[in-house]
């Protein structure tokens with residue numbers, strides 16, 4: 046059975062909901078298809094101690110402020126799940142869960158969206174699939190010989206499961222620093238390795254400033270002015286309270302990246318080694334764009350070339366929430382609202398006779 050609508054949004058995490066909010070405001074018929082069976086997108090799966098890097102009032106989607114979490118300046122992931130659950134109910138967003146999109150094809154004046162439960166024909170599609178489903182693991186020599194446990198950020202839950210073990214955490218970004226701090230606070234035998242010395246943002250800078258800096262950079266580039274350097278110019282790690290306390294207590298002592306894995310641990314080029322029962326790779330993500338491969342739009346680093354959120358070579362496709370290349374700070378709660386609004390407006394113009 047093929048159903049028809051003006052817009053299919055693929056993904057019902059925060060980005061898909063922000064798209065739905067603006068499409069609804071413009072009176073555009075749409076459906077949001079989400080593979081997961083419960084609301085909240087990737088926030089349902091993060092580790093137990095994760096805290097947002099911005100206070101609640103700076104982590105809001107369009108239209109509805111995130112309420113403060115009692116006793117917490119920086120809310121936890123469950124608070125975000127509750128907020129997103131309430132958000133989609135409040136705006137009666139047409140989310141269909143358990144609906145995995147396997148492929149999107151061109152179909153004359155339509156895009157055909159294939160799911161396990163049947164096809165949709167849409168005049169435009171918004172891709173809001175996130176990155177959580179595509180963890181990135183670098184190709185490090187010796188990885189096939191290593192016999193210990195290998196995890197990515199997405200599989201990390203809590204220090205308890207590493208009790209009595211030696212753990213190597215790889216990665217100098219927020220996930221690496223937060224997971225290293227989590228393990229260090231719990232007294233786990235830890236080696237934290239980073240490709241370059243960790244770059245902490247000043248202690249008084251959090252996600253609020255990051256949003257402002259990303260926006261200023263986009264404005265400068267759009268106006269043809271010099272690149273201001275964006276968020277990366279400030280540092281890589283937001284010094285959220287657990288990271289700050291671990292760092293200040295001397296619990297985070299980063300080592301440079303090792304050169305290879307051994308059967309029982311890691312080895313550096315100078316011959317030093319460390320045994321490891323587990324290596325946790327906090328090495329980032331790639332955009333989950335496999336359903337769009339039939340459109341043959343892939344560019345460098347797995348991205349699709351965009352102007353704003355619109356795919357350059359397929360004006361009926363918009364991409365939302367993947368990073369600055371789909372709108373300044375669009376991969377954050379506070380940042381996704383503006384590109385979602387712009388995408389909805391462009392789609393509205395496209396659909397106008």
Ligand code: FAD
Pocket residue numbers: 055056057058059060061078079080081085086087088091096097098099104144145146147173174175176177178220252333336365366367376377378379
């Ligand atoms: P997701 O939350 O991943 O949602 C995508 C949805 O699409 C999922 O429900 C998925 O099931 C669905 N989907 C995927 N593929 C398909 C398919 N083929 N068919 C149907 N459905 C599909 N941002 C902040 O603002 N503050 C923070 O403090 C913060 N901390 C972060 C910490 C970590 C460790 C990470 C990884 C990110 C953090 N972010 C933070 C960034 C960002 O807000 C989150 O990654 C957020 O989950 C992105 O939302 P999203 O809707 O784009 O993607």
